[in-house]
Amino acid sequence: MGMYSEYSDSELIELLKSGDRFAFTEIYNRYWSVLYAQVYKMLRDEDEAKDVIQEIFSKLWINASAIKSNHNLGGLLYTAARNKVLNSIEKSRVRHDYAKSIAAFVSETDPDTIDKLDEKRLSKIIEREIQSLPPKMREIFELSRKENLSHKEIAEKLNLSDQTVKKQVQNALKIIRPRIEQIGFSLAILIILR
Template sequence: MGRYSKYSDKELTDLLKSGDQSAFTEIYNRYWSVMYAHVYKMLRDREEAKDVIQEIFSKLWLKATEIRSNQNLAGLLYVAARNRVLNLMEQNRVRNDYVKSIASFISEIDPSAIDHVDEKKLTQIIEQEILNLPPKMREIFEMSRKENLSHKEIAAKLNISDQTVKKQVQNALKIIRPKISNLSVFLFTLIILR
C-alpha cells in the first residue's frame, strides 16, 4: 500500500479506472481531509459535509470508468463538491419555501373545518406533503414507502449509492414529520380551545 503514496494523481486515476481498490483508498486518503475542509467551509455543518464527501467518493468509485485519463483528479473532486453543495443549497431554499407555504396553509385553516378532518383528509394532506418534496427525493421516498423497496434495491434501480438513498429518505422524513406533527398539534389545540 505504501507504494501507492508515491504515485501521481494521473497514475492513481488510471489504476482506479481499472478497478484498483488500493488506488481508490490512496485517493481517498490523499483528498478526504482537504475536501472535507472545503465543503465544511461552504456548508458549516459537519455531518452534512461528511455526507457530501461520502457521496462524492462513492460516485468516484462507481463511475471510475467514466473518468477521462487526462482529467485533473483534484479538479474533478472540487467541481463535484461545489456542484453537490450548490444542489444542497438549492434544496434548502426549496425546503424553506415549502415550510413557508405550509405555515401559510395552517394559518388559513378555519377552526370550524376541524370537524371535517378525518383520516381520508389527513391522508390527502400527507400525500400533498410528499408531492411537495424535491423530485429526486420524492421518487426515492415513494419507492421506499409505497413500493416497499429496500435502500439497496432503490440504489440498484437508480444507479446511486445505498448511502444516498438512506440520506434522501432521512431528509424526506425530516421534512414530512414536523409538518404532520405540527398539523396534528395545531388541530388538537383548535379542538381543545373550541
C-alpha cells in the first residue's frame, strides 16, 4: 500500500478505472477528512455528514469507469458533496443552517473546482422560498415578479393601497433575499429578485 501514497490523483484515477481497490482506498484516505470537514460545516450533524461522504465514495467506486482521466479529483468530490446537500435543500424544508453554511463552503473552495449551478435548480429553490411566504404577501409578490404588474396595478386589483403593496413586496424580499444569498447566489439574486 505504501507506493500508492506516492501516486498523483490522475494516476490513482487511472488505477481506479481499472478496478484497483488499493487506489480507491488511497483516494478515500486522501480525501475523506477534508470532505468530511466541508460537509459537516454544511450539515452540522456528524451522522448525516458521514452518510453523505459514504454515498459519495460509493458512487465514485461504482461509476469509476466513467471518470475522465484528466478530471480534477478534488473538484469532482467537492462538487458531488455540494450537489448532495443542495439536493437535500430542494427536496425538503431543511434546517436553516444548511443554507447558511453553504456560503462558507462555496467561498472557501477553489472556484475552478466548482461547476456553475444550474439556473433551473436555483429557480426551484427560490420558488420554494416564495411558496413559504404568508399567503397575501406571496400573492402580491407573485403579481409583482411573475406577472410584472406595477404596485399601482396590484393595489387596484386587490383593493389595497399602493403603500401596502410596496411594503409587502419589500417584506417578501427581506425574507427571501437573505436565504438565497446565504446559499451563495448573491449575483443570481440580483437578476431573479431585482
